[in-house]
Amino acid sequence: MAAQHLSSAPHAPAPSGPYRQARTGYGKRSAPGQRLPGPADFALLPERERYLAGYVDHLPDGAAMDIKSLAKDLPLYGQMAIGTALRRLAVAGHLRHVRCRVESLGQSRWVTLTFWSRTARDNEWWAAQLASDADGTPGQAAVGQAAVEAAPTEPESATPAVPRQRVPEAPVAAAAEGPSPAYLALARLGRVEPRLALSAADCAVLEGLAAAWFERGVDAEYVTRALISGLPDRIGSPVGFVRRRLTDKVPARLPEAVAAPAASVRTVLVECTECGRPGPAEALPDGLCRACRRAPEGAVPTSDVPVAERDIEAHVRILRDKLRMP
DSSP states (O other): OOOOOOSOOOOOOOOOSSOOBOOTTOSEEEOSSOOOOOTTTTTTSOHHHHHHHHHHHHSOTTBOOSHHHHHHHOTTSOHHHHHHHHHHHHHTTSEEEEEEEEEETTEEEEEEEEEEOSSOOOHHHHHHHHHHTTTSOTTOSSSSSOOOOOOOOOOOOSSOOOOOOOOOOOOOOOOOOOOOHHHHHHHTHHHHOGGGOOOHHHHHHHHHHHHHHHHTTOOHHHHHHHHHTTOOSOOSOHHHHHHHHHHHSOOOOOOOOOOOOOSEEEEEEEEOTTTOOEEOGGGSGGGOOHHHHHSOTTSOOOOSSOOOGGGHHHHHHHHHHHHHOO
């Protein structure tokens, strides 16, 4: 648990637009269920972390909050100090780096989200929220279902409200149903082939047989071609001939279409705040992998996983400082 620091910390400058916008899939994402901002926020954090947390908390969603961007916006601290502060904010429960694998249209790509919570959360809360978000879509503003507290309602005005005038509803006339596609296909048959001209009574009698064709997924053009193809030289009764063809040539019923797969499949992994190593939330308590939890603060992690690109320069600087030591 963090110890209370009563020393006055310099207030972080309130971010004023335009903000440094992160690339798509990166940047700040606000976690749900946070309390409203107050003067006691981050009061238990050390001075540097309190300074950085106050600045990040005012950033809008989608703003860049990587080490380089924060070091440019907050010249009071360098990249090394910013990186250490972000690590401590993750341990305190305010921050998680999340790596998401998104599969869409047969392609797979990874995006990194940085989730921020003004309210400090424990490892169980983060694990539950990230698990509930595993089936979501990338680029959302928060993990899981948003549960932001409702803003206070404005008091009612003392001025009496002017009653609205009731607009008379226009009478809705019952529109007569038009002829069915099956009836129209039979009625137009004589325009295509005069020898198969049918009367209105004939179309009404054969409408049920033609409707069975449409129920099998065919259209009017298909019905017309099937009825007029290969006609004999002489047709004694058009209605009898069409009835026979509608019965004998009814198309086969195709099986129902298989449900299309989901547009995107998402896998969510927590990313180590120190070295960028991904893993399930249970394996990275406090947002740190096992190697970074054991290593002393400021040391280069010994994990064999490649270091995240955004931290390469910071780790190179550590190595250079070690080489300069006598």
